[in-house]
Amino acid sequence: MTRKTVRIAMNGVTGRMGHRQHLVRSILALREEGGLDLGDGTVLWPEPVLVGRREHALKALADRYGLQHWTTDADAVLADETVDIYFDAQVTSAREESVKKAIAAGKHLYIEKPSATSLDGALELARLAEAAGIKHGVVQDKIFLPGLLKLKRLIEGGFFGRILSVRGEFGYWVFEGGWQDAQRPSWNYRAEDGGGIVADMFPHWEYVLHELFGRVRSVQALATTHIPQRWDERGKPYAATADDAAYGIFELAGGTVAQINSSWAVRVNRDELVEFQVDGTEGSAVAGLRDCRAQHRSATPKPVWNPDVPATESFREQWQQVPDNGEFGNGFKVQWELFLRHVALGEPYHWDLLAGARGVQLAELGLKSSADGRRHEVPELTL
Known part of the structure; x- marks a missing residue:
């Protein structure tokens, strides 16, 4: 060698x-x-x-x-x-x-x-x-994670049939820094320093959606600052001028609709800090960072809406773990x-860098959509 x-x-x-x-x-x-x-x-x-x-x-x-x-x-x-x-x-x-x-x-x-x-x-x-x-x-990095690699395997194997929708939930509670230290640097919450969850996370969502489901054709988003005051690394209070939560709807090439919530002001009630549920005509799956669970059309239960009686089914137990079938690196x-x-x-x-520019484009249009309350087309980029 x-x-x-x-x-x-x-x-x-x-x-x-x-x-x-x-x-x-x-x-x-x-x-x-x-x-x-x-x-x-x-x-x-x-x-x-x-x-x-x-x-x-x-x-x-x-x-x-x-x-x-x-x-x-x-x-x-x-x-x-x-x-x-x-x-x-x-x-x-x-x-x-x-x-x-x-x-x-x-x-x-x-x-x-x-x-x-x-x-x-x-x-x-x-x-x-x-x-x-x-x-x-x-x-x-997200498309190289085990959970999304398993999801990609399902897509490539035709498991979903026609993919109808993608629903993503990302986030966790980032402490304000006053009575407990924040888990993220303070610049993340100052727009003048390039902070904001849209600038940080929409580039991730662009390549995840693009790579797995299709190019993003339009975006409609609402970005907001839920926590208006935080404390920096020196314990000094400062005004949080950047968005700490964003709620987006993305139309993809081929007709799939994606909805992704991103928040640093949410307490986690899911198995992983980010999860994507994909629903198709033939099956559904929920993928996180490491795990992926699936439910085929043939094994889909038939629940009936009745708010007057308690649910007797454990819906989460009706999903099947997608096996690793290999080793996954960092x-x-x-x-x-x-x-x-x-x-x-x-x-x-x-x-x-062109792929990177697509992520910046989606973040920019997401913030524009939030500001003017309109849905915006996402033009295809070329050099």
Whole structure:
């Protein structure tokens, strides 16, 4: 085996997602496995270069994981010809400028979503990357999760017949930060800092719907701020200017209708933090992050509405677990592996900056719909 090193500048890994999912559970996990076997006698060895603004935080991460390379000088890293890939998990408001610099430096790109704060910005990044001839990708981790992979298996096997509707429920109670610490950074709740659940989650819903059920053709949404005041990391109160809940209806190509509720102000009464129920003429399924339950037409009960007597059936017990039938890796790590193979071998990869722009477009139109109370068509994007 020949070992080939790929150096990855990782900007934003001091944040929760960049640290846990991208650095530890993806790049460092690959290193623990001995690298990525490319299948041609070559093992790709990822070498992270930690980048950020807080020197003490970077040094602490490097010391914790035995890493040698870290810096607060992002420009110097981009000028380093030995660095092959630039990864960005910064706050969204800081992403566009950094990505433009990486494109100008000729680095391959792999970035968190949303790719930009506006559709114009997202499309500009996609066009610049294409013109530069670099390889580029946007994180779209949900479609690599076990529950949605099982759901995809049902779809591809024709289990549903004609798919009628998709209903999604996502969210949990994010503490305000006053009497219990919040589970999310305070910038998420300030519109001026790029926060808001629509900007965060609608890009996810776009690629989940697009990949599994069809392109989103229209959106009607209501976004709101249920909790108007929160407390930041220093214990100071601040006005929550960004939306913390959104209720959306999406019309998909082919006629399927999707309804997805997203909220950071909801208490969980479901098996997982996100669940999708898919109903079709031949069967239905409910998929979460890991599990998927199904009910075929032949096993569908025949309930009768009678509010005067208690229900005697346990409806949840009438669904069947969809088996794993295989091993599932961490969704973030799986997509990293695909992107690294794309860079090293040129293998097909369509989760690119144009796909990322579709997510930004849906969020932008969702907020517009909420503001004017109208349904909006979602034009198909091209470069």
